[in-house]
Amino acid sequence: MFRFKTVSSLLFLIAAILVCCVFILHFLTPTYESFENIVHESNENVSGVHYLPSGGVHGSTANLLTPANESNQNVIESLIKCHDYSIPIEKYRSQSIVRGVIVRFPSFKSDYYFVQFRWFYRSWIESEMFTLDRWRTDIIILIDDKFPSSTRKLLENLDCHEKNQRTSRRQISRCILFNHKLFSQKSQSQRQLYLAKYPMLNPTNRLNVNIDRLFAIYDYITRNETNMYDLLMVTTMNTFLTTQFGKYIPIKCSFLIGTTPDYSTWYGKTDQINKFAHTLLSTLKQSGEGRKNITIDFSSAIEKLKSTFLFIERQVDVSCDSKITTYRTSVYHLKCYAHSTSLFSERMFREKAYDGYEKEPFNIYIAREYATLMALQSKVMTLDDLHSLAINVTRRGVFT
Numbered sequence: 001m002f003r004f005k006t007v008s009s010l011l012f013l014i015a016a017i018l019v020c021c022v023f024i025l026h027f028l029t030p031t032y033e034s035f036e037n038i039v040h041e042s043n044e045n046v047s048g049v050h051y052l053p054s055g056g057v058h059g060s061t062a063n064l065l066t067p068a069n070e071s072n073q074n075v076i077e078s079l080i081k082c083h084d085y086s087i088p089i090e091k092y093r094s095q096s097i098v099r100g101v102i103v104r105f106p107s108f109k110s111d112y113y114f115v116q117f118r119w120f121y122r123s124w125i126e127s128e129m130f131t132l133d134r135w136r137t138d139i140i141i142l143i144d145d146k147f148p149s150s151t152r153k154l155l156e157n158l159d160c161h162e163k164n165q166r167t168s169r170r171q172i173s174r175c176i177l178f179n180h181k182l183f184s185q186k187s188q189s190q191r192q193l194y195l196a197k198y199p200m201l202n203p204t205n206r207l208n209v210n211i212d213r214l215f216a217i218y219d220y221i222t223r224n225e226t227n228m229y230d231l232l233m234v235t236t237m238n239t240f241l242t243t244q245f246g247k248y249i250p251i252k253c254s255f256l257i258g259t260t261p262d263y264s265t266w267y268g269k270t271d272q273i274n275k276f277a278h279t280l281l282s283t284l285k286q287s288g289e290g291r292k293n294i295t296i297d298f299s300s301a302i303e304k305l306k307s308t309f310l311f312i313e314r315q316v317d318v319s320c321d322s323k324i325t326t327y328r329t330s331v332y333h334l335k336c337y338a339h340s341t342s343l344f345s346e347r348m349f350r351e352k353a354y355d356g357y358e359k360e361p362f363n364i365y366i367a368r369e370y371a372t373l374m375a376l377q378s379k380v381m382t383l384d385d386l387h388s389l390a391i392n393v394t395r396r397g398v399f400t
């Protein structure tokens with residue numbers, strides 16, 4: 001009996017020491033915060049930074065240049081003149097920054113898209129948890145006249161309203177609906193204005209959905225009111241904002257762009273986004289029989305702007321089934337590609353393959369696990385809970 005007691009108390013002592021060790025290690029482990037300033041100075045490759053080469057873009061990632069070291073990176077960056085070249089990210093972190101993330105919510109298949117919107121919204125909340133006191137990030141949803149009222153009601157449950165338009169920099173992060181008229185529904189005189197500026201848009205040409213999306217974006221960003229945003233991200237809803245997105249903005253002329261061929265995500269300063277959209281419209285390409293189809297020509301637009309923008313790939317639209325870490329790296333945004341069947345797969349998620357796993361200990365710093373957790377939570381939480389969480393997280397002290 002005595003011996004048993006000794007053994008058990010010895011075990012207890014060992015357990016206690018282990019607990020203490022873990023506790024102490026917990027404090028010794030550098031916190032997330034302390035790594036902030038290495039985000040860009042890091043030599044690590046894990047960040048997956050890829051620069052589009054100055055030798056032209058041919059829709060292929062094969063010829064992208066990976067900077068092997070710091071000096072390499074500087075050589076590339078200094079080719080482009082920036083007025084804010086010497087301002088480090090830390091400086092911006094103490095300033096007021098207002099960002100907008102623009103998505104277009106199509107009017108068809110809206111139940112299908114709402115699933116994506118829920119997880120996108122949930123990831124926005126997560127990025128807000130990691131953001132800075134004086135930063136604001138709005139979700140801006142572009143819809144058109146045919147948008148179903150049932151889906152609009154669902155969005156309104158999440159406090160996404162047309163009347164939420166930002167009127168001051170201080171207002172907390174919000175979700176905004178913006179009604180946009182499709183090109184085909186614009187009046188003759190409005191269309192004439194566009195045709196004068198972008199002759200390629202001859203109305204006899206077929207406008208595909210991507211061009212309508214480009215128009216919606218163009219209309220939104222060329223409004224005067226949009227100047228209130230310092231930076232804009234244009235993206236789709238099958239995406240996730242990461243925790244890093246919360247505390248990072250592109251600096252030194254960098255313009256983050258998704259991957260070929262559709263380049264669906266762009267992230268940069270508002271004037272850059274404006275210029276990019278304008279350049280895309282002015283480089284539209286005719287194709288097909290009778291040259292009736294017009295398509296967006298990203299390569300030409302990038303080629304035209306490469307002397308003023310530092311195009312960077314693979315920091316946005318990182319695949320949501322990637323095992324890449326988002327800790328201490330420059331991964332700001334994940335995107336789900338339809339063909340994937342490995343975690344996180346949108347298809348398997350819709351087939352309920354991940355149901356019941358929302359309580360698993362997912363690691364939010366691994367891209368695929370983060371995506372899974374965000375998607376699952378957005379599914380098991382009611383809209384009211386999602387909204388309540390958004391309120392709790394976006395509420396921040398008023399700054400002066």
Ligand SMILES: *[C@@H]1O[C@H](CO)[C@@H](O)[C@H](O)[C@H]1NC(C)=O
Binds near residue numbers: 043045066068
């Ligand atoms: C960076 O990644 C490239 C390929 O992705 C690899 O060839 C190179 O060795 C890596 N450099 C370092 C320092 O890890």
Ligand SMILES: *[C@@H]1O[C@H](CO)[C@@H](O)[C@H](O)[C@H]1NC(C)=O
Binds near residue numbers: 068070
């Ligand atoms: C870094 O890149 C420069 C320019 O390409 C090269 O000259 C230098 O040897 C590289 N240094 C290291 C440590 O790889």
Ligand SMILES: *[C@@H]1O[C@H](CO)[C@@H](O)[C@H](O)[C@H]1NC(C)=O
Binds near residue numbers: 224
């Ligand atoms: C936008 O701003 C300019 C100058 O600040 C002004 O002349 C113009 O009327 C404004 N446009 C709208 C639509 O408010």
Ligand SMILES: *[C@@H]1O[C@H](CO)[C@@H](O)[C@H](O)[C@H]1NC(C)=O
Binds near residue numbers: 206287288289293
């Ligand atoms: C042009 O558009 C039509 C209808 O969208 C499509 O069927 C056709 O394949 C397109 N042609 C080319 C060459 O892209």
Ligand SMILES: *[C@@H]1O[C@H](CO)[C@@H](O)[C@H](O)[C@H]1NC(C)=O
Binds near residue numbers: 385386389
């Ligand atoms: C938000 O905060 C309130 C009050 O602190 C709390 O009751 C509620 O559960 C929170 N909501 C969520 C979704 O965490």
